[in-house]
Amino acid sequence: MLYNLKMTPPVSSSPSVTSLSGVRGAVQRTPTYPFTPVDAPIKLDQNESPLDFPEELRALALARLARQPLNRYPDLHADTLRAQIAAFEGWDPEGVVVTPGSNVLIKVLTEMAGLDQRVLSVRPNFSLYGLEASLLGAGLTEVPLNPDFSLPVAGLVRELGAGGPGLLFVTQPHAPTGHLDAEADVRTVLDAAGDGWIAVLDEAYHQFAGRDGRKAVRARPNRVSLRTFSKAWGLAGLRLGYALAAPELAQNLQKLVSPFNVSALVTAVAGVALEHPQYMVERAAQTVQERERVLAALANHPVYTAVASKANFFLLRTPDADAAYAYLLSRGILVRRQDKLPGLSGCLRVSIGTPAENGAVLSALLEIRS
Numbered sequence: 001m002l003y004n005l006k007m008t009p010p011v012s013s014s015p016s017v018t019s020l021s022g023v024r025g026a027v028q029r030t031p032t033y034p035f036t037p038v039d040a041p042i043k044l045d046q047n048e049s050p051l052d053f054p055e056e057l058r059a060l061a062l063a064r065l066a067r068q069p070l071n072r073y074p075d076l077h078a079d080t081l082r083a084q085i086a087a088f089e090g091w092d093p094e095g096v097v098v099t100p101g102s103n104v105l106i107k108v109l110t111e112m113a114g115l116d117q118r119v120l121s122v123r124p125n126f127s128l129y130g131l132e133a134s135l136l137g138a139g140l141t142e143v144p145l146n147p148d149f150s151l152p153v154a155g156l157v158r159e160l161g162a163g164g165p166g167l168l169f170v171t172q173p174h175a176p177t178g179h180l181d182a183e184a185d186v187r188t189v190l191d192a193a194g195d196g197w198i199a200v201l202d203e204a205y206h207q208f209a210g211r212d213g214r215k216a217v218r219a220r221p222n223r224v225s226l227r228t229f230s231k232a233w234g235l236a237g238l239r240l241g242y243a244l245a246a247p248e249l250a251q252n253l254q255k256l257v258s259p260f261n262v263s264a265l266v267t268a269v270a271g272v273a274l275e276h277p278q279y280m281v282e283r284a285a286q287t288v289q290e291r292e293r294v295l296a297a298l299a300n301h302p303v304y305t306a307v308a309s310k311a312n313f314f315l316l317r318t319p320d321a322d323a324a325y326a327y328l329l330s331r332g333i334l335v336r337r338q339d340k341l342p343g344l345s346g347c348l349r350v351s352i353g354t355p356a357e358n359g360a361v362l363s364a365l366l367e368i369r370s
């Protein structure tokens, strides 16, 4: 069976357009975000939660939405939501910035500290850091990860010392490898980011890692933690992310966020989620348990190598990513190809799904013998 593309891929993003010379060259040269939606019964390609927002919370959210005045602007800077997030995280509300997805924070951070300066990260990594740097014409340096996907500590420390000012992105757990670094290594890198740098810890997957970086971020006024409702909270469709930082840094970041950028609808739904965080905690624990079950079952696979992960996904190294992707899709399982990324030849990224979905993945993979 074949699952069809929902959309035709965007027309070539080649820079041959000459009639739009008003568009900055950096924008024209930047490729479009590399994602093509595909339909399949088992969707494990975007690291989403396999479970939707719980029914009883959905009912509470709908009741709240029904009473929501829609003729009025929401809070200018989502103050109610910021206060709720601050209480949940044990953070100063003045140090919280919310946006429609943490992707927007990656953009405004790049505007704040990367534009006309530098952006430093690792390779491979989450593609948006490089994409935003490219759009804004920021000087981008990506230090290759070590072969075991750990942070290239010495290389990053060297780049940080060679000079800012600029923006550092460290992802923990890392995407798309799922690697979680030794706390001491993360600390060494953050410590090397002196006053000229803004150091960002992207913690989109921290709930699956059993560790987070709030303490490290609190220790210095130039550090930021990025968090999202898209993964553990199961609310990718809502579009909500936030930054935790010191108030002075948050206030500067806030200047770059458009006013009223989080709608009253999003605020109402997120409010219900934050009043009932237990569902998220339980689901994250279930995902971790499933991840370990899947990785253990694949440990001695004769052909594929499943890479240990502390996130809600893992890399699967195959001899032929094309063939492995098509085979899984023929079994109704959609995963994400990562084989074109540096150091990830043959790799697919598989999200952890429900126990039944993971069972289907294991049956399909364990049938492969050569």
Ligand SMILES: *Cc1c(COP(=O)(O)O)cnc(C)c1O
Pocket: 047, 100, 101, 102, 103, 104, 126, 171, 175, 202, 204, 227, 228, 229, 230, 231, 236, 240, 241
């Ligand atoms: C999924 C993800 C995010 C979250 O993006 P949203 O815009 O909040 O959906 C951020 N960083 C990384 C590394 C991710 O994988």
